[in-house]
Amino acid sequence: MSKEDVLKSNINSDLLRPVFKTGIGWYITVAISGSLLLAAMGAFGYQLYSGIGVWGLNRPVMWAFDITNFVFWIGISHAGTLISAILRVTGAEWRRPVTRCAEAITVFALMIGAMFPIVHLGRPYLFYWLAPYPNSRGLWPNYRSPLLWDFFAINTYLLGSLIYLYLPLIPDLALVRDKAKGLRHKIYSIASLGWRGTQVQWSRLEKAVGVMAVIIIPVAVSVHTIVSWDFAMTIRPMWHSTIFGPYFVAGAIFSGIAALIMAMAVIRKVFHLEAYLKPIHFNNLGLLLLTMSLLWFYFTFAEYLTSYYGNERVEKAVFQSKISGAYAPLFWAMVVCCFVIPMPILAIKKLRTISGTVAASALIVVGMWLERFLIIVPTLSQPALPFNWGSYRPTWVEITLTAGTFGYFVLLYAVFTKLFPIVAVWEFKEGLTLADHAGSVAEPQRLVAHGD
Amino acid sequence: MPNRVHAIFDSVPKALAAQAELLREGFERKAITLLSNEPIHQSEEAGGSRSHIGSFAILGGILGATSAVLLTVITTKRVGVVTGGMPIVSPWTFGIIAFELTMLGAILFSLACMLYESGLGRRGALKNYDSSVSEGKIVIFADCSSDLLVEKAERVLGKG
Numbered sequence: 003m004s005k006e007d008v009l010k011s012n013i014n015s016d017l018l019r020p021v022f023k024t025g026i027g028w029y030i031t032v033a034i035s036g037s038l039l040l041a042a043m044g045a046f047g048y049q050l051y052s053g054i055g056v057w058g059l060n061r062p063v064m065w066a067f068d069i070t071n072f073v074f075w076i077g078i079s080h081a082g083t084l085i086s087a088i089l090r091v092t093g094a095e096w097r098r099p100v101t102r103c104a105e106a107i108t109v110f111a112l113m114i115g116a117m118f119p120i121v122h123l124g125r126p127y128l129f130y131w132l133a134p135y136p137n138s139r140g141l142w143p144n145y146r147s148p149l150l151w152d153f154f155a156i157n158t159y160l161l162g163s164l165i166y167l168y169l170p171l172i173p174d175l176a177l178v179r180d181k182a183k184g185l186r187h188k189i190y191s192i193a194s195l196g197w198r199g200t201q202v203q204w205s206r207l208e209k210a211v212g213v214m215a216v217i218i219i220p221v222a223v224s225v226h227t228i229v230s231w232d233f234a235m236t237i238r239p240m241w242h243s244t245i246f247g248p249y250f251v252a253g254a255i256f257s258g259i260a261a262l263i264m265a266m267a268v269i270r271k272v273f274h275l276e277a278y279l280k281p282i283h284f285n286n287l288g289l290l291l292l293t294m295s296l297l298w299f300y301f302t303f304a305e306y307l308t309s310y311y312g313n314e315r316v317e318k319a320v321f322q323s324k325i326s327g328a329y330a331p332l333f334w335a336m337v338v339c340c341f342v343i344p345m346p347i348l349a350i351k352k353l354r355t356i357s358g359t360v361a362a363s364a365l366i367v368v369g370m371w372l373e374r375f376l377i378i379v380p381t382l383s384q385p386a387l388p389f390n391w392g393s394y395r396p397t398w399v400e401i402t403l404t405a406g407t408f409g410y411f412v413l414l415y416a417v418f419t420k421l422f423p424i425v426a427v428w429e430f431k432e433g434l435t436l437a438d439h440a441g442s443v444a445e446p447q448r449l450v451a452h453g454d
Numbered sequence: 455m456p457n458r459v460h461a462i463f464d465s466v467p468k469a470l471a472a473q474a475e476l477l478r479e480g481f482e483r484k485a486i487t488l489l490s491n492e493p494i495h496q497s498e499e500a501g502g503s504r505s506h507i508g509s510f511a512i513l514g515g516i517l518g519a520t521s522a523v524l525l526t527v528i529t530t531k532r533v534g535v536v537t538g539g540m541p542i543v544s545p546w547t548f549g550i551i552a553f554e555l556t557m558l559g560a561i562l563f564s565l566a567c568m569l570y571e572s573g574l575g576r577r578g579a580l581k582n583y584d585s586s587v588s589e590g591k592i593v594i595f596a597d598c599s600s601d602l603l604v605e606k607a608e609r610v611l612g613k614g
Contacts, residue, residue, distance in 0.1 A: 014589070134525065142533040145526045146547045154554040162561045169568070177491065180588035195569070196579025199587050202503065203572040204493035209505045210568035214561060217511065221557045228550065431492040435466075 012277075013431055014177065017423045020273045021178055027272050028416060035412035042406015045399045046121065054124045058397045062390050063382045066375075067400040068122040071407055073374045074257070075115030076156070076229050077250070078367075081258025082108030083163040084222035085290075087215035096286055098433040099278045099425045103269060104262050105167040106424070110414040111261070112160045114407050119152065121403070148231045155228045159221050166214050169207060172197050173428045226254040233377065239316040240309055240381050249301040256294035256340070257370035260363035263287050265415065267360045269424055278425050281356055288359040291366070292348035299341045302373075316386045328393065329380050332372050339369025457604050460595045461611035462586050466494055469592035472610055473497065476596055479606045485597040489587045510567035511560040518559020522552035 020028075049056050059066055082104035089097035120129045132153055134143045143150050176197035179190035197203065230250035233241040243249075263284060270279040306325075309317045324333045344362035347353045384391050418424070463469035469488060476486050488497055526548040535542060569575055584593045596607040 011590075134529065142529065142535055144535055144537075145530060145551055146537070146544055151547075151550045151554075154551050158554045158558045158561075161558065165561060165565050169565075172574070173491065177588050180585040191580070195574040196576060197574060198580065198583045199489045199491055200487050200572075201490070201494060201497045203574070204490075206505055206507065206568050206572040208493060209507045210564055213507050213511050213564045217557055217560050217564070221554070224550075224553060224557075428492045435492060 013427055014181075016275065016277065017425050017427045017430070018178060018181060020419055021421065021423060022181070024420065025272070028420065031272075031416045032413060035409040035416065038406050038409025039413055042403050042409065045402035045406070049121075049399055049403075050126070054122075056397060056399045058395050058400060060392055060394065062385050062392050063379060063394040065122075065378050065382060066394050067396050067404055068118045069378055070371065070375045071404055072115050072118035072122075073229055073250075073378070074371050075111045075118070075407065075411075076226060077254035077257045077370065077374070078261045079108045079111035079115060079159070079163075079258065080222060080226060080251070080254035081111075081260075081262040082106065083159075083166050083218050084108075084255065085259065085262065087166070087218045087222070090211065090215045091219070095433055095437070096283060098429045099275075099280075100262070100266065100283055100287070101429065102167070102170070102422075102426045103266050103424055105163065106415060106418050107258070107261055107265060108163045109160070109167055110411055110418070111258075112156065112163060113414070114411055116156050116160065119149065148228065148235050151228045152232065155221075155225045159218075159225045162214070162218050162221055166211070166218055169211050169214065170426055170429065171422060172207065173199065173204075174423045174426060177427055178423070223251055226251045233381075238381050239314075239320040239384070239386070240305075241377075243305060243308070245301060245305060249305060252294060252297045252301055253370060253373060256291070256298045257367060259287055259291045259294060260366035260370070263291065263359050263363040264367065267356060269419065270356075273419070273424070275425060278430065284356045284359045285354055288348050288354045288362070291344070291359065291362065295341055295344050295348065295366070302337075316384075319384045319388075320380050323380050323384060324376060329376060333376055336369045336372040336376060339365040340373065341369075457598045457601075458582065458595055459598060459604060459607040459611055460582075460584065460593060462584060463592040463594065466490070466496075466592055469594055470494070470496055472594055475610045476594075476607065479603075479610060481596060481603065481607070485599075487582065487595040487597075489584065489593040489595070491587050491590060494592070505567075505571060507564050507567045507571070510563040514559035514561070514563025515556045516559070517563070519552050519556040521559070522548075522555035525555070526551050 057066070057068075086097065086101040086104045089101065120126045123129055131137075131139075131141060132143060132150070143153075172194055175190050175194035176199065179187060179194050182190050227247035227250065230246040234243055234246035236242065266279050266283065266287075270276060306321065309321045323329050343365055347358045347362040379394050383393055461472065463472065469490075473486055473488055477483065488494065527543050530542055537544075573579060582595050584591075587593050594611060596603075596611065598604040598607050
């Protein structure tokens with residue numbers, strides 16, 4: 003029996019184990035992340051009761067942590083569906099154990115990111131006023147507003163990503179259905195839509211996933227481009243830039259891959275999936291991360307050089323505040339976290355290990371959050387007229403809400419891994435079969451079915 | 455009286471050989487159903503019928519774009535949104551909404567077509583199923599329209 007055969011015979015039990023058996027680690031994770039979420043809900047309740055005066059926002063800094071979190075989480079969402087779709091379209095075989103981990107990140111990160119514009123409304127219970135429907139208030143959405151473009155883009159991406167996550171999940175839901183008993187069996191029967199595994203069903207599933215992959219790539223690119231236009235469409239220093247769209251998309255993919263690597267490392271360790279999420283996956287994603295790190299640096303350099311060289315008074319003020327002023331510590335921390343440390347770790351093969359890529363990814367996630375903050379706050383705190391300049395300090399409410407989003411994300415992810423196989427079972431098996439078949443295609447007994 | 459015979463196979467080559475033999479024995483392609491827990495690309499059944507998912511995606515996209523134009527242009531004009539003297543219809547910005555709804559239409563129509571063509575979500579979809587598929591077995595169902603075909607199916611599938 004070859005190594006592949008042994009692996010194949012254990013796939014079901016290995017990959018379905020987290021769904022049927024719950025370890026103590028899972029409960030601890032849920033308890034910690036749930037506590038963070040509860041704290042954030044408490045802070046949000048306090049904010050609803052007291053009004054958004056409990057935030058550190060002021061005139062002129064009217065966007066800060068909330069919009070930073072919005073841009074950050076929408077960026078993280080680019081890890082999943084976009085990366086998965088690109089790898090599928092390009093036929094990268096190593097993608098198979100990675101795709102579902104990634105696609106789940108997209109859905110949860112989008113859910114969290116999309117919450118923030120609503121939280122920021124101040125009166126979030128009136129968010130439905132944004133939706134275009136006939137009403138007695140005489141209000142109608144202005145389709146010129148980038149915020150409304152966000153509404154359409156994020157909802158399209160969220161729905162598309164949910165479907166893109168769900169479709170390849172159907173055969174695995176059927177696997178769980180066949181193994182589960184009682185109420186669980188009934189629930190999975192409904193969720194798997196009566197999947198039997200006929201070859202027509204397989205062929206349609208693969209076709210649909212292929213078509214979706216092609217559709218979802220431009221949608222994903224459009225989402226973060228439109229998020230960048232929330233800023234670029236205003237005539238504000240260091241916002242009104244033509245490269246903001248690609249700059250944001252590159253940053254989103256960059257932070258997204260970093261989040262994916264971290265999630266994969268945790269899943270690998272907690273669920274003992276060392277045979278599935280191998281060092282080669284971390285190596286390949288590490289190389290992608292390296293490419294994105296260089297691209298991010300290129301965009302950042304181009305963006306800042308243009309402001310510096312233009313020497314416009316209002317632009318220069320914001321530029322100086324980041325390079326050597328009040329925001330310099332955060333700016334240089336961002337450069338160190340996103341480029342200076344990750345670059346050598348990811349470029350040197352010896353350092354591009356699982357621990358190396360995870361360490362680089364953790365720094366990048368921190369750096370990219372800082373990047374989002376540094377795009378928003380310095381520009382707002384130094385508008386064109388100097389008499390109106392201000393500063394910003396977050397309050398405990400904003401800090402708690404931010405921490406809560408990380409708790410919420412981990413909680414959603416932990417619950418997902420409990421309900422669904424986090425590695426696509428059928429895709430992994432198919433990969434092994436294809437590899438096996440490619441290696442032994444010349445054996446005549448394999449060609450029996452081609453007769454007639 | 456239609457009848458159905460099924461057999462369970464340990465390996466893909468054996469199942470494919472049985473499927474090919476059934477075809478040689480005069481079974482129609484649509485009368486043979488091969489169930490597995492991973493796609494079998496060599497199967498006769500897989501390429502048996504043409505999928506319309508791509509065409510439906512295009513149709514969905516066209517409908518999505520049309521509804522976007524109706525939503526943006528028609529409603530904005532009817533409501534008379536105040537634009538400070540600028541034109542009410544703004545093709546560049548409305549185009550962004552149109553793009554998103556085009557994609558949304560394509561996604562939803564692809565999904566609907568996939569569910570329809572693969573027969574998912576229908577009542578009694580699991581009627582002809584054997585849960586040994588989940589354990590990696592290959593199951594073949596043969597629909598027989600005559601006693602002679604039942605006999606042939608039992609003979610061929612009996613080897614499984």
